[in-house]
Amino acid sequence: MALLEIDQLSIAFTRYTSVLRQRTTEVIHELQLSIGEGEIVAVVGSSGSGKSLLAHAIMGILPGNASVTGTLRYNGEPLDAARQVALRGKEIALVPQSVNYLDPLMRVGEQVRSSVDQQTLSLDAQRKVFARYQLADDVERMYPFQLSGGMARRVLLSTAVISGARLIIADEPTPGLHQDVAQETLRQFRELADEGCGILLITHDIESALQVADKVAVLYAGTIMEMALAADFSGSGEQLRHPYTQALWKSLPQNEFKPIPGSQPLAGSLPVGCLFAPRCDHASDECSRLRPETRHIRGGSVRCIHAS
Numbered sequence: 402m403a404l405l406e407i408d409q410l411s412i413a414f415t416r417y418t419s420v421l422r423q424r425t426t427e428v429i430h431e432l433q434l435s436i437g438e439g440e441i442v443a444v445v446g447s448s449g450s451g452k453s454l455l456a457h458a459i460m461g462i463l464p465g466n467a468s469v470t471g472t473l474r475y476n477g478e479p480l481d482a483a484r485q486v487a488l489r490g491k492e493i494a495l496v497p498q499s500v501n502y503l504d505p506l507m508r509v510g511e512q513v514r515s516s517v518d519q520q521t522l523s524l525d526a527q528r529k530v531f532a533r534y535q536l537a538d539d540v541e542r543m544y545p546f547q548l549s550g551g552m553a554r555r556v557l558l559s560t561a562v563i564s565g566a567r568l569i570i571a572d573e574p575t576p577g578l579h580q581d582v583a584q585e586t587l588r589q590f591r592e593l594a595d596e597g598c599g600i601l602l603i604t605h606d607i608e609s610a611l612q613v614a615d616k617v618a619v620l621y622a623g624t625i626m627e628m629a630l631a632a633d634f635s636g637s638g639e640q641l642r643h644p645y646t647q648a649l650w651k652s653l654p655q656n657e658f659k660p661i662p663g664s665q666p667l668a669g670s671l672p673v674g675c676l677f678a679p680r681c682d683h684a685s686d687e688c689s690r691l692r693p694e695t696r697h698i699r700g701g702s703v704r705c706i707h708a709s
């Protein structure tokens with residue numbers, strides 16, 4: 402059984418354009434994703450593709466003007482708002498993308514410790530995890546504004562690592578960290594997964610994702626175009642199912658280093674058919690008419706009518 406199952410998740414934002422008029426823009430469309438125990442699923446996508454919104458939907462921390470449809474299940478049971486509140490920061494932990502999520506008025510040691518239930522164990526646990534992340538002893542008494550970006554990020558990671566969570570959602574956890582600390586962090590996620598955690602690793606960096614992930618979900622303009630196995634990213638990408646994933650793979654420096662012409666469509670002005678059709682070399686007439694459904698192929702999934 403999957404630890405987290407997301408089915409047909411759509412997210413729209415409503416805003417007023419004048420006193421009486423409002424406009425609704427859908428930013429996540431019919432997204433499907435599941436994470437099993439012991440699994441790292443990387444979600445890769447360029448800026449604005451919806452990665453952070455997906456993380457926030459799982460945590461139940463979307464802004465008030467977001468409307469959500471579809472279902473989330475955690476451990477086989479519906480993950481509704483009440484359960485999100487009950488599990489958040491405990492069984493389900495978020496490593497947020499922005500360090501602004503730290504409480505500016507609380508010393509960082511106390512913040513990290515407050516995520517562990519047994520108060521007696523927590524000082525020791527916090528010091529251990531700080532040492533692991535090369536945070537000096539005096540850091541626990543500092544306030545967030547006294548930290549560098551990289552230090553603040555390591556504090557956020559510490560919180561997730563000692564919370565005892567079974568599901569960790571990490572939103573771009575490595576930027577601002579030195580190469581070796583970033584590597585160590587990825588290894589640590591792998592270790593947590595090997596101990597049975599499920600991890601959703603959000604990143605725009607396919608290469609770092611591939612170092613530790615079991616599966617890679619490719620997010621484009623608010624939907625998952627392909628769910629591939631990490632092993633599918635090899636050679637010239639012939640195992641990959643979607644032309645966009647293949648193009649992403651080829652665009653890496655160690656491959657053809659060939660950028661994909663054009664840009665991701667904006668929410669609010671999406672093409673009617675396949676979201677990638679305007680940039681796709683293989684697009685046919687049908688691609689611009691119909692939005693492809695998700696199909697399951699070779700242990701992964703794809704939204705492309707031409708994939709086989």
Ligand SMILES: Nc1ncnc2c1ncn2[C@@H]1O[C@H](COP(=O)(O)OP(=O)(O)OP(=O)(O)O)[C@@H](O)[C@H]1O
Nearest residue numbers: 414428446447448449450451452453454455464668
């Ligand atoms: N509160 C909001 N109201 C309206 N639109 C929003 C809101 N938050 C996000 N969006 C839109 O939803 C889309 C996805 O945003 P999101 O933050 O999830 O992107 P991302 O993939 O995390 O990007 P990045 O890599 O830059 O962090 C963007 O087009 C963004 O403009």
Ligand code: NI
Nearest residue numbers: 452453454498
């Ligand atoms: Ni983001």
